[in-house]
Amino acid sequence: MKIGVKQSVMAKLDVKQSVMAKLDVKQSVMAKIDVKQSVMAKIDVKQSVMEANNELAAKLRAHWAERRALTLNMISSPGSGKTALLEKTLLRLRDRLKIGILVGDVQTENDAKRLAVYGSPVKQIITSGTCHLEAHMIEKHLPFVEQGDLDVLIIENVGNLICPSSYDLGEDFKVVLLSTTEGEDKPLKYPGIFRRAQVAMITKIDLLPYTDFDLDLAERNIRSIHNETDILALSSRTGEGFDRWLDWLQQRVQEKRSLGAAEKGPEFS
């Protein structure tokens, strides 16, 4: 008799354990569904951010098309020499072209201060943590930088080889910089930006004797990602290779100026 009671208690315990196990499974399935829903919600938000960005970038492109202003979006790792290149470019071209600069950084006005001494309209965009520039940031600061007509607007993006490559800013050309201290394998490691950029600049070539950077291999790596890229190797320190860059830029300005009549683009004020 006692054995019978024990067996029935044990059986009840088994049932309870199996119910608990089923509950555990159910909770883990529910948790997975929650995670999936939150991931889907994030994807939706990201898609709508990208769509809004692309829409505004198209308006900016139409605005610059009407004004015949060439627009470049410069992208690289921090410290590869974007601002130094712009300093020298302004110094060499300020009497020939009206160049405006928008420069993005997570913090500080340092780059705008460096560039403002050349007399061109320059505006710093502080992103406060965002790792790239977006079209609405350009729109906001455009009226300042566009005082008068510009021949060229150059946007120095936040130093980063990944996020800035996905955000269209309405530019004519994305320009990627790779310095001789970064290693010639970076185009292979960060192919997205090297695929999208129409121009690749290999900077700081004055440092070649002090590094093991292989210039030919770097060029082959860039071409393996995007065969049509214009590759320009230069030093902002010594000026070596700089004339080719200035020729490239002035030629693009001429091409933009000689385009046929564009439809009236939107105004930004």
Ligand SMILES: Nc1nc2c(ncn2[C@@H]2O[C@H](COP(=O)(O)OP(=O)(O)O)[C@@H](O)[C@H]2O)c(=O)[nH]1
């Ligand atoms: N030796 C050498 N140093 C350079 C050259 N261009 C930039 N630099 C230095 O590299 C550092 C980062 O340059 P910067 O223009 O601020 O890079 P950014 O962060 O890409 O804007 C600074 O110390 C520059 O003086 C170059 O052509 N040669």
Ligand SMILES: [Mg+2]
């Ligand atoms: Mg800079």
